[in-house]
Amino acid sequence: MYFFELISYFLLLNFIHSLPVQNSTNGDVSACLKAFYKAAYRGEYNCTESFDFFQVVPAFQQAGFTSHKSCFLEVAKEECSIAQYNLLSTKYQDFLNVLTTVPPSVTPCSDSYFKYNALKCGPMMDELSHRTIDINSVAAKINDTKILEMIELCDKIEACISPVCYSSENQRKSLQEISNGVKLRNTEFAVCISKIERQSPDLSEYTCLDGIDFNTDDRKMQIELYTVKKVCAKRIMKDFCGERAVENFENDVETCLKNLMKLYKTASALNES
Incomplete structure (x- = not known):
């Protein structure tokens, strides 16, 4: 996803x-x-x-x-x-x-x-690195074993590096963002996004998208979808997946956007180097 x-x-x-x-x-x-x-x-x-x-x-x-x-x-x-x-x-x-x-x-x-x-804490972080690669190919599903194991591992690492001198503030913040991203995959919000991505339905009737592809791979356009077109995205998700998919929409979108912004900035920095 x-x-x-x-x-x-x-x-x-x-x-x-x-x-x-x-x-x-x-x-x-x-x-x-x-x-x-x-x-x-x-x-x-x-x-x-x-x-x-x-x-x-x-x-x-x-x-x-x-x-x-x-x-x-x-x-x-x-x-x-x-x-x-x-x-x-x-x-x-x-x-x-x-x-x-x-x-x-x-x-x-x-x-x-x-x-x-x-x-x-090092070996746990090494394991998280390897599991992160695996999890990116896993479709979002509630209580998926791999997702639950990742959540547990994130919690263990957070506890391990929590003493002030064991890690920097930036490291703890980054790990928290990763943990939130993993936990987001165990939500109806993520399952809905995965469903729409997998089925790739015709969304032409949703003129509120103004030409934006809901399943676009373009980071900048993805960010626009969940900011400028957020109301439209919520409507589409509710129509296709029901009310449960958007129950925590604001919080889920906030987590999603933090991830997208990280990816966008990283890609931009790599392109400039």
Whole structure:
């Protein structure tokens, strides 16, 4: 469905979280921890299944990483540089203290505690990136399994990056827009748009469109349809799909327009570059 494309502006959000973390021997084990979380999230090692390494409660995190030290180091030995593995294996408790000890409120966001714990969110965002590609080919349908799974994943990521130092305001805002866009697909509004797009009915009797194609792929024209021709669009949707399709029309159109504007601006910027 044309206005539910999420890929272009999600990639920007995902890119920020996917920037390479440099290997270091000065005590910073971000690169190793990032690789560990990725492997644990994907279940690439059997030992990671016995404990939730993505715990957010420091006390549980401390206990789990302590009792599952051998598992962590097993994964680190395979996924990390020799230097970082050696550092972790010899100073594991120091690493654990940094990872699980909440610093004072005045601590800057550059502190290792925030840096390390924010890495937990990366694998979820990678998954969202892949699922976003899949969802763009799925026709809107109420309670579609893929849509519901995406909604759940968005909620998990929102919770993960909610601490101020785990992400920027722009990242949180972008994720909220993505989440709203996904949730919009689970509405009668979206189902109606999909129906009209699929059936491509003759809309020539709706002179209020003034020549605009309801199913146009032109971003600028799509924006005009849901702004200048909004009343006309609502009438068409109500006629073809019934009252339920337009019950939350204003809110649904607002979400739709935010998506369209993102896509339009992104396309314009790419064309100018």
